[in-house]
Amino acid sequence: SIMDIFEKAYLYDLADKAREAGIYPYFRVIQSDQDTKVIMNGQKVLMLGSNSYLGLTNHPHVKKRAVKAIEKYGTGCAGSRFLNGTLDIHLELEDRLAALVGKEASLVFATGYQANLGAISAVASGKNDIIVTDKLDHASILDGIRLSFGKMVRYNHADMNHLEKVLKLHKNHPKVIVTDGIFSMDGDIANLPAITFLAEKYGARVIVDDAHAVGVLSADGGGTAKHFGLTEKADLVVGTFSKSLASVGGFVAGEKKVIDFIKHNARSLIFSASLPPGSAGSVMGALDIMEREPERIERLWENTTFMLDGFKKLGFNTGHAETPIIPVIVGDDYQCFRMWKMLEEANIFVNPTVSPAVPKGQALIRTSFMATHKKDELQYALDKFEETGKQLGII
């Protein structure tokens, strides 16, 4: 007889098993705004797992601009950018984002995920196209490639010799290299000088996914290419509004002609409703604050340095982390869950990451930091990491 297509759901027991063992770390419920402390189960918890790098999701000015946009344009556009869903603030936002990352033009999507889907599948829509990716690139890049007609080839994380081999092997194809600017799990920065050099040498284009780098890298928050002085050489920059920019949404920026092509070919843009006015307003507000208060980025980096130094002094392994994303490598999956649980009991929110998300034996606690974390909050975190790390024999 034919199997019920739901059979796999009925047989799925991974989540149930983790719940029964009391080590299920997903879909935790927060009852407050996203701040350095959040409320969970009615209790204050120190948040070390947020992407709100500049701490702007509850900023009064950002909220005010969101409310104003809703008052003027309503709560939704009831259609795609392609047809009835383009507002004047979308265009204003696109001009500001293009300027921020140093590009001619940009295009706003409803999520960063959709920006990658749309940009990559449109750019690599030829059967002969090759998309070259770092093995640690974000899932939305992989999904973009699945929607494209190009072929994916991967190089080992940050391995520029391997990248060159791959480029040489496909020298007779149209090519694009896609890389995270800041890698979302390891917290290291892509070697853009080497990547853009090799791209030029082998005639490839470059897309930088700056989801975690906008608002973080470069003094004005302009991202990875700006940080390296390479805005000319990063052909397309993808960004999201769901991290530093305090909302949800995304964009791709680049040459006018190429952005116009993506605008007319990205299915994730054309067949999906446009960014809601409230989100557009929030992003405008976040950009205002970023311009007015560059010291926020400075504070983010002070906190980053404090935590990187702190973890290292305690003897923790933070891998190649060099940004506000700091993984604390624990090793064993079970140890990782125990450490997460102990930190949770100390009212600290972190994200445990175990195999297969990371290689076996490389289980880690992913921490990320905000400009608004206070020194006493960070010191409390270090103290609790020390306590639990010693108890578990990790340090």
Ligand code: PMP
């Ligand atoms: N790219 C990277 C590197 C990301 O980390 C993320 C979000 N985790 C995205 C893209 C998708 O962004 P969004 O949340 O806006 O869909």
